[in-house]
Amino acid sequence: MRFMNDPSKPLMIQSDLSVLLETHHPEFEKLQGKLARFADLVKSPEHLHTYRITPLSLWHAAAAGMKLEEMTSCLQQYAKFGVPPSVINLIRKYTNRYGLLRLLHVGDELFLVSDDTVVFKEIRAHESIQKYVMDTRGERAIAISPQYRGILKQELTKLGYPVEDLASYQEGEFLKIAWREEDQVDEPFQLRDYQKQAVDAFGQVGHGGSGVLVLPCGAGKTIVGIAAMAKASCATLILTSNVTSVKQWKREILSKTGLTSDQVGEYNGSTKEIKPITIATYQILTHRGSKEGDFSHLRLFRERDWGLIIYDEVHLLPAPVFRATAEIQAIRRLGLTATLIREDGLESDVFSLVGPKKYDMAWKQLETMGWIAKVTCQEVRVPLSAPDRDLYCASSARHQFRLAGENVTKLAVIDHLLKLHPEEPTLIIGQYIDQLEQIAAHTGAPMICGTTPHDRREELYEQFKNGQLPLLIVSKVANFAVDLPDAAIAIQVSGSYGSRQEEAQRLGRILRPKRHGDNKAVFYSLVSSDTKEQDFALKRQLFLIEQGYHYEIQTWDPSASGGGVHHEI
Structure with a gap:
């Protein structure tokens, strides 16, 4: 045509x-x-x-x-x-x-194969590839040592020739994982259609075993992971971002399946249980006593005959876990995330070592279906005071960004927004502890940060969820895996430079469907006008704009009647 x-x-x-x-x-x-x-x-x-x-x-x-x-x-x-x-x-x-080079098992041997003999000859000539090759079998196959399965895929991706990994995986220790029957739970449960599609995409015949499923925050990524685990019926290692997420995974597994608490273990800084289902944090896996010391907890990858490893928030995968993952390619690997964006640019390593994207559900599509909240995004531009503007102009670039983030005028904007939404459960999210402490003192609301004990965090999260606590202030510890389904308003007061993944995760805190009302939410981002923060805000918003969200730009006028009003630009 x-x-x-x-x-x-x-x-x-x-x-x-x-x-x-x-x-x-x-x-x-x-x-x-x-x-x-x-x-x-x-x-x-x-x-x-x-x-x-x-x-x-x-x-x-x-x-x-x-x-x-x-x-x-x-x-x-x-x-x-x-x-x-x-x-x-x-x-x-x-x-x-893609698919020009394939990894296959023939009997007990692992082969890199291709139908294109010219490309194959070119690939074999690369010095970076030769050290992983055992011997050539004709013009279309090379025998590969299984220990190099991951690193070879990594190297070939860098050369511009991605490998389609169709080699088999070890079965792992058998574990029957059944969904709980309807008469065993208070609320009947079943997978949504898109969740079934995601699980089927991961386990596709002939291609199943490794890959990433991309689903919006609030779409039930944990449920999808449990469904994949049940389908595989094997011992599973789940890696996630923090202890709060570990607890959430455990709660969901015990409430949705027939597994018992003695079959589900936690592995973190305070608890080290290795059970048929083990949930660990990335932090414990990358912990070492000194800068030159060993990552002793990486042995967890070999502590049991795992049949599946689930990487929750896979875009956060630390470099040492990448290296360990390269060595365990015979184990099925499932990545779960709301965004494949990595601020360190290592998306290709997720592709090579965890697997390619197998399923991607559009955020706006789920919103239309009612499975996530309908969110309005507003960027509120807040001017610096005259003294702060002078200080800003005289400061270094790094200090300018912090000055803009901690703009004290944002307190007045917060007061105005809280009055606009007096009955709505609200989160205030920020980067700087000093700023958040000031906001907590100003509003009288409690704050959660990295030093808040886990039990205290859980207590505050629970109070927020059941309506006892209408306002909660959280640092970046709440960027990931915090289930606050009734949060309807989020006010972002500062962030990590131009982090697109952080913007997406923070909006995700209010995406979960609301049990009451019209299933709507508002995401406010307070940005100091005519500063580096405003420049970085454009980059932060890119991923969400790609998903179909639109930021309404407003400006704050502290001299207006009524203590300040918003004007749309």
Whole structure:
């Protein structure tokens, strides 16, 4: 099919694989969802969003089942001025590379195979590959030592040749995991359709065993993990971000399955139980006595005959766990996350060592279905006072960012927002402890930070959930795996520079469906105007904009009547 030039269409395709999308076009939201499947959002000004197609974005799309024709047809159908032939050629080149190299077991031997003998010969010639090769079997197969299964995939991905790992996995220690019957629980439980689809995508015949499932916060990633565990019926090691998350996993496992407490162990700083189902924190696995000492707890990967390892919040995987994961490729691996974005740029290592993206559910699609709350995002720009502006101008870049984050005028904005939502359960989230302590003293609300004892955290979370506590102040410890289903308002007062993953996780604190009311929530981000914080806010918002969220920009006028009002820009 030939597509003619049509200036009324919303896409402009450039030869460097960037794609410009007009935000005011009637089909903007439709195209936004399609592009997100095989391209990454890199800029999001008001009128024109910029996407970049990369080899990794194409490989993830191919691994998730998206066909080359779907990608090229999308671009050709909506391009204003056609698609440069070089772009089509590059998309075809990189997409076709996924599956060109495959890992297979033949009997007890592991082979790297390919039908393309020219590429295979080129790959074998690379010095970085030769040390992992045992011997060549004809023109299309190389015997590989199983211990190099992970590192080989890592190296080949760096060379631009991703490996489709179809080799078998060890069964692991058998463990029958059954869902609890309806007469055993207070509320009948069953998997939602998209949760079933995610589990099926991970366990796909011939391809199952490793991969990442991307689901919004509040979509039930823990339930999906338990379902995958039940399907595998084997001893499972679950790795997660903090002790609060460990407790949540354990509660969900015991409430949703027939497993008993003596079968589910916790492994963290204070408790070290190794049971058929063991839940550990990334922190304990990466703990060592000194900078040069060994990561002694990494032995947990070998302490039992695991049949499955679940990496919760896989985008947080620390480097030592990456290295350990490279050595255990014969064990099934499931990654769970709301976003594959890593601020350290190591997305390709998640792809190589945990597995490619197998399932990705659009946030807005779940919102439409009512499974997550409908969230309105508002960026409130708050001016610095005259003395703070002078101090800001005289400070270093790093100190400028902190001054902007701790802008004391934000206290007045908080007061105004709390008055706007007097009956709504509200979280105030920030980066700086001094600032949060000041807000806690100002509002009289309790604060949770890294030094808050676990029992005290659980007590405050429980009070918040049951309505006894309408306002809670939390540091970045609440960025991950905190189940606060009735939080309807989040006020972000400061953050970690341009962290897109942090913005997504913080919005996720209010995404869980509400048991009462209209299932709506509001996410406020307080940003000091005309500062570095405002610049970083644009980057922080990129992932959520890619998911279809829109930030309403407002400004705070402290001189206005009524103690300050908001004006839409």
